[in-house]
Amino acid sequence: MFTHAYFGSNDLAKSKTFYDGVLGALGYVAQPYGGIGYVYPAAAGALVIAKPANGEPATFANGHTLGFSAPDYAAVDAFHAAGLAAGGTCEGEPGFRPNSPGNMYGAYLRDPDGNKICAYAPNTGPHT
Numbered sequence: 001m002f003t004h005a006y007f008g009s010n011d012l013a014k015s016k017t018f019y020d021g022v023l024g025a026l027g028y029v030a031q032p033y034g035g036i037g038y039v040y041p042a043a044a045g046a047l048v049i050a051k052p053a054n055g056e057p058a059t060f061a062n063g064h065t066l067g068f069s070a071p072d073y074a075a076v077d078a079f080h081a082a083g084l085a086a087g088g089t090c091e092g093e094p095g096f097r098p099n100s101p102g103n104m105y106g107a108y109l110r111d112p113d114g115n116k117i118c119a120y121a122p123n124t125g126p127h128t
Contacts, residue, residue, distance in 0.1 A: 002044075002045045003045055003046070004039075004045050004046040004047065004048055005045070005046075005047050005048070005066050006047075006048040006050065007047070007048070007049050007050075007058070007066075007111070007113065007115050008050065008051065008052035008058030008059075008113070009037070009049050009050065009051065009058050009112075009113050010057055010058045010113055011112060011113070012037055012038070012049065012050070012051070014087055014112040015038075015049045015111060015112055015113065016030060016038055016049065017086045017087065018083060018086040018087055018088055018111050018112055019038070019040060019047070019049055019111070020086070021082030021083060021085060021086035022068075022079045022082050022083040022086070022088070022109065022117070022119070023040050023047070023068070024082065025075055025078035025079040025081075025082045025119075026068055026069075026070055026071075026075055026079055026119060027071075027075075028040040028041075028042060028047075030049075033048055033049075033050055034050075036050045036051055037049050037050025037051060038050070047066070058113050059113075059114070060110075060113060060114035060115045060116070061115075064115070064116060065108070065116045065117065065118055066115070066116070066117050066118075067106075067117070067118045067119070067120055068117065068118070068119045068120075069119070069120065069121075070106075070119040070120060070121040071121065072121050072124070073094075073105045073121050073124075073127045073128075075119065075121060076094050076105055076106060076107050076119045076120070076121050077094050077107070079107060079109075079119040080093070080094050080107035080109060080119070083109040083111075083117075084109070087112050088109040088110055088111055088112065089109065089110045090108070090109065091108035091109055091110050091116055091118075092106070092107060092108030092118070093107060094106070094107040094127075095107070095127075096123065096127075097120075100120065102122065102123050103123045104120045104121060104122055104123050105120065105121045105122075105123060105127060106118050106119060106120035106121070107119055
């Protein structure tokens with residue numbers, strides 16, 4: 001359904017450190033993006049981190065969350081820990097989400113520019 005998501009950043013170095021951590025925990029690696037930022041490609045789409053195309057400061061959207069697929073609970077835990085270590089803030093500790101389809105295991109963060117992201121893994125039983 002999606003080809004990509006684009007997050008504007010006011011500090012590309014901070015954003016790259018943050019996304020290298022959280023997306024690295026999920027197996028994604030940054031590549032340069034046209035000299036204006038970075039792209040994290042995947043088979044089903046990509047995340048672009050770059051300066052806003054209109055030249056204005058980046059701001060985050062109220063009510064917007066970008067979710068990433070995680071292979072397992074350990075990857076969700078690593079995603080959350082890496083995000084906190086790289087300057088992100090917690091928006092929801094790792095755990096089961098009763099309101100998600102299938103009570104999935106997930107965690108939420110805000111990146112250094114305030115964008116809300118999460119990672120979810122399918123519910124395969126108790127977390128150990």
